[in-house]
Amino acid sequence: MSTPLRVTRIGHACQLIELGGLRVLTDPWFTQTATYYPGEPLASAVGALGRVDAVVVSHEHYDHCDLDALVTGGFDLATPLIGPGTVAAIARDKGFRDVRVVEAWEATTIGDLTVTAAPGKHGVHEVTFVLQAGERTVFFGGDSLRVPELDTIPDRFGPVDLAILPTNGLCVRPMNDRQVVMDAEEAAGLTAALRPAVAVPHHYAFHSGRLGDRMITRGDRDPRHYADAVARLAPGVDVRLVLPGTPVVVP
Known part of the structure; x- marks a missing residue:
């Protein structure tokens, strides 16, 4: 019997991924x-x-990386927090006590969960993630650009x-678009x-406000273009x- 797998988008790139009995929160923003x-x-x-x-x-x-919201919201700071070195420094400063540094193709485990960083590319240093538990594999793309190394994930990790x-x-x-x-x-x-068996788009509803959308950022807010x-x-x-808030159950 397959390990149960479901994901619930909290908002933006903040997702609650459930692999069997393990619950993983991604890229918090509250x-x-x-x-x-x-x-x-x-x-x-x-x-x-x-x-x-x-x-x-x-x-x-x-x-x-809205760690202040986690702290003020009473989040358990003993929960393992996993990210690149740039994130780890911030997390330790906020009081997180189990901070795991992973860079591209490095991995750490929490019980039956294996978290492997994959390459990413963004305006700052970024990694993406492969999450595995049981026979299940999830790829979480953060807000990265597409980089060629990501195409190798099925060869490295299986379906x-x-x-x-x-x-x-x-x-x-302001950065020449x-x-x-x-x-x-x-x-x-x-x-x-x-x-993948199932794909879920995210990071599309975000905007910078009426003025910011004209002066700071621009982006496609319609996920139907991806579909x-x-x-x-x-x-x-x-x-x-x-x-x-709508859970997606992966067969």
């Missing part, structure tokens, strides 16, 4: 500022998450059950390489477009 808007209602407050066995954080940007990918192609206007996140077409191309691209490039992959 607050907002004048230029960081989730663009969708959060599915849960920190205090309502319940038990969390591990936190994985892809990079230090506020909308993926992928669930892929969670950013899709908004975020560009930073530099793209820092994969767009729908690039995410669909990676989906074709990973061939359409997957239908062309990876037919047969089950794409789920869900509101925060």
Whole structure:
């Protein structure tokens, strides 16, 4: 019998992934500022998450590493927190007591869960993650660009059950419109390489506010563009477009 696998998007790239009895929180973001808007209602407050066995954080940007919200929300700071060295320094400063540093292709274990960092590329140093428990494999793409090494994941880890990918192609206007996140077409191309049973897009509702959207960032906020691209490039992959709080069960 397959290990139960489901994911519930809290908002943005913050996901609660459940592999059997193990619960993993990704890239926490529970607050907002004048230029960081989730663009969708959060599915849960920190205090309502319940038990969390591990936190994985892809990079230090506020909308993926909102550790202050975890601290003020009463989160258990003994929970293992896993991320690159840039994240680890912040986590230790916030009082997290079990901080695991992983860089590309390095791994750590929490009980039956293995967390392996995979390469990523963004405006700052970033890793992505492969989560494995039982016979299940999940790829979590943070808000990375597509990099060629990610195409090798099925060869390295076997079949992928669930892929969670950013899709908004975020560009930073003051940096000559530099793209820092994969767009729908690039995410669909990676989906074709990973061939997951189920794919869930995220990191598309975010915006920078009325002024910030004109002066700071621009991005594609419609996940249907990703679903359409997957239908062309990876037919047969089950794409789920869900509101925060709606669990996706992977067969």
